[in-house]
Every structure is written in C-alpha cells, then in structure tokens.
Amino acid sequence: MTAKKKGRYNVAIIGLGRIASILEDDPLRSKPCTHAGAFATHPKTRIIAGCDVNPERTTAFGKRWGVKKLYSDYRQMLAREKPDIVSVATWTESHSKIVVDCAEAGVKGIYCEKPIAVNLKQAREMIKACERNGVAMVVGHERRWDRRHQALKAALAAGEIGELRSMTGYMLTGTWPKLSRRIYGGGPVFHDGTHLVDLFRFFAGDAAFVTAVEDRPHGSACVENTVTGIIEFKNGARGLLIAGGERRYFHFELDIQTDKARAVMTNHIAELYVAKTSKFYTGFTELERAEFPTPGNDVNAFVGGVSDLISQMETGAPPLSSGHDGYKALEIITALYRSAGKGGARVKLPL
Numbered sequence: 380m381t382a383k384k385k386g387r388y389n390v391a392i393i394g395l396g397r398i399a400s401i402l403e404d405d406p407l408r409s410k411p412c413t414h415a416g417a418f419a420t421h422p423k424t425r426i427i428a429g430c431d432v433n434p435e436r437t438t439a440f441g442k443r444w445g446v447k448k449l450y451s452d453y454r455q456m457l458a459r460e461k462p463d464i465v466s467v468a469t470w471t472e473s474h475s476k477i478v479v480d481c482a483e484a485g486v487k488g489i490y491c492e493k494p495i496a497v498n499l500k501q502a503r504e505m506i507k508a509c510e511r512n513g514v515a516m517v518v519g520h521e522r523r524w525d526r527r528h529q530a531l532k533a534a535l536a537a538g539e540i541g542e543l544r545s546m547t548g549y550m551l552t553g554t555w556p557k558l559s560r561r562i563y564g565g566g567p568v569f570h571d572g573t574h575l576v577d578l579f580r581f582f583a584g585d586a587a588f589v590t591a592v593e594d595r596p597h598g599s600a601c602v603e604n605t606v607t608g609i610i611e612f613k614n615g616a617r618g619l620l621i622a623g624g625e626r627r628y629f630h631f632e633l634d635i636q637t638d639k640a641r642a643v644m645t646n647h648i649a650e651l652y653v654a655k656t657s658k659f660y661t662g663f664t665e666l667e668r669a670e671f672p673t674p675g676n677d678v679n680a681f682v683g684g685v686s687d688l689i690s691q692m693e694t695g696a697p698p699l700s701s702g703h704d705g706y707k708a709l710e711i712i713t714a715l716y717r718s719a720g721k722g723g724a725r726v727k728l729p730l
C-alpha cells in the first residue's frame with residue numbers, strides 16, 4: 380500500500396479518553412504521550428476522525444485536535460471515512476470486537492491499546508482477523524519503543540553487560556475495586572503489570588513455566604488485588620513479578636541482573652551498575668554505578684509505535700510489539716492466574 384494525499388495516512392481514533400488524547404494536556408508528562416499526540420507529530424499521519432460513545436469526549440477531542448468528523452458509532456465512522464489507520468483506545472473489554480470489525484472494514488493498520496484483550500480466545504480472533512485481511516497491527520506496550528529499553532537490549536545482545544540471569548519487576552498501586560474478572564479481564568497485574576510481563580519477554584524471550592500466589596479478596600469471580608509470580612524463561616533467566624494493591628503510591632520498576640551488571644529502570648530513572656573490585660571489602664567484587672548504555676535513537680515511544688505500524692503496512696516488517704507479542708503477554712498473565720488458582724502450582728507454557 381502507498382501513502383495517500385500529501386504522502387499521509389488518514390487516521391481515525393476510537394475511544395477518546397486518557398491514552399487517546401486527554402493525557403496530552405498533563406503539563407508534567409513528556410510529549411507526545413497519547414495516540415493523538417503521536418499521530419499529530421508523525422510526518423506520515425493526520426487525524427481525520429474520532430469516535431466515542433461519550434459525547435463530551437468527542438466534543439473535547441474535536442476542539443483539542445481540530446478534528447471535525449466526530450462519531451458515536453465506530454462502524455458508521457469506518458464506513459464513511461474509510462481511514463487507513465485506526466487506533467483502538469477504548470476499554471480493554473471492547474478491543475477484540477472493534478479490532479475485528481476494523482480489519483473486516485478494510486483498515487490497513489491498527490494501533491490497539493494494551494492489554495490486547497480480556498482473554499486469549501478474543502486475542503486469537505483479533506490476530507486471525509488481521510492476518511486474514513492483511514492488516515498490520517501493533518499493541519500499545521509502548522515501553523518497547525522507549526529508547527532506554529532499546530539501548531539496554533542492544534547492550535545485552537552485544538554482550539557488553541553480561542548474560543541475563545534474573546529480572547525483578549514491581550508494579551505497585553492502590554487497592555482495586557470489586558470488578559468482574561470475566562468482563563474486565565483482571566486487576567493490577569493485567570492492566571499495568573502487562574507492561575512488565577511484556578518487558579520481561581522483550582529482554583528474555585518466551586517463558587517456559589510460571590508459579591504465582593495472589594490475593595483475591597472478593598472471590599474467584601472478581602479481579603485480583605495482588606499477584607506475586609515467578610516466571611521461568613526458556614533461556615534460563617527468571618523473573619520475579621510483584622504486582623498489586625494496598626500501596627499509597629504508584630511504582631513501576633524493572634530491575635535486570637546479569638552475571639556482571641545490574642540495570643534499574645523506572646518511568647524516570649535509568650541506572651546501570653557493573654561488577655568492580657570492592658572498595659570496602661578485600662577480595663570481593665561488588666556492583667558500582669556506571670554510565671547507562673547510550674540510546675541509539677532519540678525517538679519518542681508513542682511516535683516509535685506509529686512508525687513501526689507504518690513500516691509494517693509498507694514493507695510487512697514485523698513490528699517491535701505485534702499482536703503475537705500482545706498475545707504472549709496475556710498468556711503469561713493468564714498462566715499466573717491459573718497457577719495462583721491452583722495454590723501456586725507450576726504451570727507450563729504455552730497454555
């Protein structure tokens with residue numbers, strides 16, 4: 380497919396909430412930090428339409444981005460506007476139906492928010508619909524396009540910081556409300572923990588086994604409050620994931636340990652420590668602060684996602700965060716729940 384008018388792809392966004400648009404007006408965040416922000420920045424895209432079931436959201440979106448074609452029914456929007464690219468930034472429980480409808484309607488590229496879907500069956504249907512119709516799709520685990528994560532992955536691949544041994548991930552948040560697990564998919568490990576699970580896979584590859592314990596105060600039909608899991612990867616590395624509620628703060632942290640270094644990354648911090656002869660204990664080797672690997676690019680993570688989607692549309696090159704990657708993250712999370720439901724039994728992957 381070739382780019383249309385002015386070398387640009389026409390974009391429509393479905394679900395005009397926080398990640399689609401609203402967060403762009405947070406004065407503290409570095410920009411762009413939304414789908415609309417990324418599409419407005421990327422030289423090959425322009426936003427032509429938006430859709431939300433909430434009319435206040437469509438009006439605010441129209442004003443904010445100068446978009447006149449506003450809809451409350453996405454099927455009508457797809458039929459009338461025939462967009463090249465669609466962002467699906469609605470609540471996770473509607474991703475599957477909307478992505479399948481977009482793929483069947485002739486859209487060429489879909490940027491679907493994470494988690495890909497609320498269960499694996501829905502995720503498979505989305506991937507199949509995209510394959511059947513030759514549609515490119517990225518899943519919004521945007522930390523994969525974060526230049527610091529890419530620099531660290533490149534340093535690992537080049538053998539500069541040793542061999543991966545273990546990873547610890549924290550996704551700590553407030554207590555979760557009583558919500559149906561069937562409808563909403565999950566709680567903290569599902570909603571935000573999906574970024575951590577996905578980064579574990581980004582660095583370590585596919586998982587072989589998981590074991591987990593959980594805290595599910597409203598019973599098995601409702602979403603969890605906490606999950607603590609161990610993920611064993613095929614390459615021998617292990618991941619410890621601590622996700623969940625009862626904290627009075629939000630904290631996202633990935634701590635990667637190799638045989639001779641350690642990297643710690645939060646949303647704002649990127650630190651590297653390397654093994655050096657101890658300054659405090661004779662005969663010991665300890666970790667000492669060093670310079671974090673230099674990123675090879677200066678691309679914003681959201682814009683990187685859009686570029687990757689366009690490159691898949693134009694060349695067929697697999698994106699950094701594909702539908703398959705979204706599926707595999709959900710599969711690990713599903714396995715964590717399954718293990719916890721069986722009192723911490725070791726669950727083999729793939730499911």
Ligand SMILES: NC(=O)c1ccc[n+]([C@@H]2O[C@H](COP(=O)([O-])OP(=O)(O)OC[C@H]3O[C@@H](n4cnc5c(N)ncnc54)[C@H](O)[C@@H]3O)[C@@H](O)[C@H]2O)c1
Nearest residue numbers: 394395396397398431432433468469470471492493494519
């Ligand atoms: N990548 C990230 O870092 C990140 C951050 C926040 C949210 N998300 C994901 O993005 C999605 C949206 O989250 P949010 O925080 O922006 O939620 P939100 O509630 O702010 O926005 C979602 C919007 O979708 C609309 N909507 C729901 N169903 C619709 C439908 N069928 N047709 C049209 N509009 C519909 C709602 O009215 C709402 O305005 C979720 O899947 C969430 O997990 C990702």
